[in-house]
Amino acid sequence: MDRFYKIVAIRLNFLSAVGNLIPEAHVSATPQQLYEQTLVLRSQIGDETAFRELLELHGSPLLRYTRKMMESSPAQVEDLAQEIWVAIYRGLPGLRDAGKFRPWAFRIARDRIYREYRERKIVMQPLVEDESVEFPESCEETMNTEVLHQGLALIVPEQREVLVLRFFEEMSYEEIARVTGCALGTVRSRIHYAKQALKMALDRRLP
16 A cells, blocks of 8 residues: 555656646546546556456446447457456556546457457448538537437447447547547547438438
């Protein structure tokens, strides 16, 4: 435990020294977010109890994301989820910003899922997206979750994932950009076109 407090003290001293570089999100972090960051720091120094608590907090969302992205192969979801958490555990010491654990963990899940696509030789269709058009986050309409459940399997993975991250996991555009590795403009346009693709796919199913 002494080692933990020493590491926390070192990190806090460093943050104080470069306080002007700390993003606003960290300054305004909620008590729950600060607690989760503490869990991450404890997990990084080998606290298995803290890691189990992280698994309890984020296990269901990551499993839901994996299920939505692997709807054509539901039997593999549990095994993939286990592999993802093993990768998270192994990669955790290298995470430099405890406040970015959630998008970082989802990025690991995404990388494993897309590797599965490649191994299965699933062809990824190129997307046509106009990033020059502005789609403000504040103007975004909500989506009916029942509609999402019905149509997600009908659209391509790149579009499916942004809808899952946005409307099921309630991630910000910045978090989605971190998960997908896309620019913010790409995230905005992809959500817009994904909603259009979803509507068209559902319309085609109507008698």
